[in-house]
């Protein structure tokens with residue numbers, strides 16, 4: 326049995342005076358114990374909403390969540406607030422995008438680490454502090470004992486994200502969700518943080534859901550990848566298959582827009598034309614059609630259904646990119 | 657921190673000095689004067705002139721000021737001419753200040769103890785009838801003049817609630833220790849006296865508390881709404897912390913930053929309300945003395961009280977800044 330089974334997860338936002346908006350539309354995926362699964366897509370495709378829905382962190386009012394999120398056999402969506410609080414931080418950890426705003430500015434780093442240990446492992450403050458110093462050390466924060474009494478604004482961006490990773494992994498959860506953990510950081514720091522995450526989840530045997538808009542991150546980290554577009558999974562594949570043979574035109578476009586070291590000199594990057602703002606609704610169409618180089622008339626008339634290509638590969642497209650013209654990507 | 661405090665206190669000295677000059681000149685520019693106020697219609701020009709000479713008001717204003725300043729340095733702020741004629745202004749102040757302080761502290765405690773929790777709950781239940789009702793109520797709280805409210809409380813509610821309608825009875829006062837009646841009652845364990853003093857405080861304090869309450873409520877509500885959307889609150893939730901812990905450690909602590917400033921400003925503004933409230937409830941504090949002082953053009957009393965009000969205001973602001981630094985490490989460790 327998979328560690329996490331997300332089935333038909335749907336999130337609708339209801340706002341006064343506005344049409345209900347479906348941010349996540351029947352998304353399904355599995356995460357095996359210890360596996361790293363990527364959720365990839367552009368800004369606004371529903372990555373964060375998906376992860377917040379799994380964690381039970383969406384606003385109680387205004388967000389309607391349906392489907393099932395089976396974690397170790399229990400549907401998280403049916404748990405009470407109290408039961409969820411027992412699981413969050415202990416069995417499921419989460420790292421967010423902006424490390425500065427994700428740490429409480431008026432509380433020392435130490436307490437922000439120890440409070441999760443005190444809550445779930447019943448440690449005394451004193452014991453938790455010793456453990457916290459150890460955790461900060463493990464995530465590569467130098468002079469951890471001194472850092473315990475410092476405040477977030479006294480740490481660098483990279484250090485803050487390391488601290489947040491320490492917090493998320495403090496109770497050795499079985500699943501970690503990282504929502505664009507490197508997007509807010511300097512390029513040089515990004516690689517360090519990714520390497521750190523990779524090492525830690527391997528050591529702890531923690532499964533990782535890696536959320537990113539950057540296929541480069543996927544290449545270095547993920548076993549399996551789900552490509553999201555307009556709130557739906559449009560392609561799912563093992564990492565090497567996805568890179569070797571992208572079938573969905575959107576995935577294909579994403580890959581073509583990665584800067585490559587082995588690209589011939591002078592070759593221009595190929596960003597996907599248009600933006601999410603061009604999306605059309607999924608009902609009776611493919612949301613990507615206005616931007617898709619492969620679009621057929623059919624694409625504006627009929628919603629493409631999800632096809633199982635075998636070998637865990639899923640695709641939602643009327644006119645996929647043919648495997649005869651593979652992209653060469655050194656992943 | 658210490659250097660900062662010292663610098664602020666030196667600033668305070670400058671403010672006090674400049675203000676003393678302004679108040680001095682400004683009072684004497686008011687129409688009428690102590691002589692006409694005291695003698696009323698019966699006064700003749702001669703009797704007024706004689707009285708002014710006796711009070712030293714016939715001298716040029718800067719000579720008056722320097723004499724005042726010289727005496728003030730020795731701790732002599734003159735004698736009252738109208739409020740309690742002949743009494744030393746300092747004595748009047750010492751007599752009356754505890755009453756006002758007691759009233760103000762009680763009022764601000766009321767405002768904080770009711771305003772902050774209500775603001776929190778209203779924010780949590782944004783958009784519900786509870787929220788709408790309390791926001792509406794707080795609007796009325798700010799809009800109704802204190803004078804009117806005090807009057808209604810006194811005339812309508814006092815008898816219904818069985819509370820005294822005039823302030824600060826000494827009848828069964830406790831043995832004096834600090835001059836704060838409630839505190840004295842508690843210290844000397846004369847519970848009846850403490851309770852009695854508290855009952856006398858309640859209505860004037862309620863009247864005085866309305867505006868600070870309404871403002872503190874609204875700022876708390878707005879601050880909590882802001883903070884609840886912050887990423888670090890989501891992080892706290894992602895840790896699975898219990899709801900009360902998230903509330904106390906992560907939401908309220910951050911929301912308190914603007915609220916502390918507000919409380920400080922409200923304390924500073926309290927004296928204005930105290931003047932009106934004390935007058936309605938015949939509460940013998942400095943507010944009442946200030947009102948009387950204006951009626952009777954009691955320059956020494958007014959000078960002293962206005963200066964004290966200014967000093968209180970500046971000191972409270974200093975305390976606000978210091979407590980701000982206490983809550984917010986970004987300021988403390990800068």
Ligand SMILES: Nc1ncnc2c1ncn2[C@@H]1O[C@H](COP(=O)(O)OP(=O)(O)OP(=O)(O)O)[C@@H](O)[C@H]1O
Pocket residue numbers: 338346348366367368369370371372373374375384538
């Ligand atoms: N609380 C909310 N109320 C209403 N709409 C929301 C809410 N949160 C997100 N949305 C909408 O849901 C859609 C998906 O948002 P989401 O944050 O999941 O995007 P994302 O894929 O994480 O993008 P990014 O890369 O910018 O983080 C967006 O159109 C967004 O406007």
Ligand code: SF4
Pocket residue numbers: 573574575611612613614615617618619620621624629641642643644645
């Ligand atoms: S369904 Fe049509 S429009 Fe959508 S991605 Fe496939 S080819 Fe493009």
Ligand SMILES: [Mg+2]
Pocket residue numbers: 372373374504505
């Ligand atoms: Mg996001």
